[in-house]
Amino acid sequence: MDELHNLHRPEDLRQAFRKYLKRHGIKHTVARRKILDAVLELHGHFEAEQALNLLHEHGHNVGKATVYRTLPLLVDCGILKQVRFEVKQAHYEHAFGEGPHDHMICRRCGRITEFASEDVLELCARIARRHHFHVTGHRFQFFGLCWECSIRCPVAALPLPSETEASHRHTRE
Amino acid sequence: MDELHNLHRPEDLRQAFRKYLKRHGIKHTVARRKILDAVLELHGHFEAEQALNLLHEHGHNVGKATVYRTLPLLVDCGILKQVRFEVKQAHYEHAFGEGPHDHMICRRCGRITEFASEDVLELCARIARRHHFHVTGHRFQFFGLCWECSIRCPVAALPLPSETEASHRHTRE
């Protein structure tokens, strides 16, 4: 894990990746470089396939498997962070720049809002100390209604859109 | 969402499920009853297929699809809680009995430890208030080394087993 908290220029990240690869005896190939570049062009939360699509749009012939094999390297290197929401597929976000944060997910509109997590880190440390656990990372998310949705739908009981039609009962997620 | 915090006798849960189904105009069928019973026999964290296997062991001919269609109902009803760890498949646990808790996951041995989350709930509420977000649920997990593993491996840098052999580079996670 590199410390990239204050580096966020593409050149710095590319160099960090190169150093990481060399340090681990992994080869620095065109495909890996292209995948890093694609990933740097994506913002917010993105999935593996979005990186792949971007590569194809740019005319780069990179295989899906290579993307899936490279993303874990970028995570391990500290350039990306893996984030999992209520879906099964993995999402990624940049691990540099903006400080540590966590996520609020609106069950109604799906919007994901970030919030800074100093307090979370502190709480995390306190609980971990109590259990003799050595923390290296955490995930804190909460679910509910964002402000806009709670205005449109003032009932506290969270009636999901699918709730209003009986036929959608099984497609809820 | 029903309030089942203090009910944990099988009969109470069965009745709660029946009421939930009726209230939502969903039919109370044998398959659904059997799935509830199977789920009540499972403890800790379990996956959909474990419920299915248990049903088959008991000689009940229930389809895999029906299990997958019923688990969300049990979650919505408040009997089950869906938990996702670093794997892609969904895990479930009982939502009744033991109070609200969160999870610590050891990256080395995979052990999952629970801890009570009063402080987490409070923090959750505080952050949510600041963002005008209406919380209905949360997920708080941290990752790292459990006590036993941190003794076996005193280096703080968390050398994963896969880290020690270069050939495992890509099969990590």
Add this chain to the structure above:
DNA sequence: ATGCTTGCAAAACGTTTGCACAGGG
């Protein structure tokens, strides 16, 4: 009697792997 619910099988989904070839150290 109506139409929700079922079991089955097959599809869908994101992800992983086996393989022969390409290319970096």
Add this chain to the structure above:
DNA sequence: CCCTGTGCAAACGTTTTGCAAGCAT
């Protein structure tokens, strides 16, 4: 030059869906 990395396609395991038949209301 060797051995790692690649693209392709096929496999993977979990979850979803289409369908005809079954069953609760």
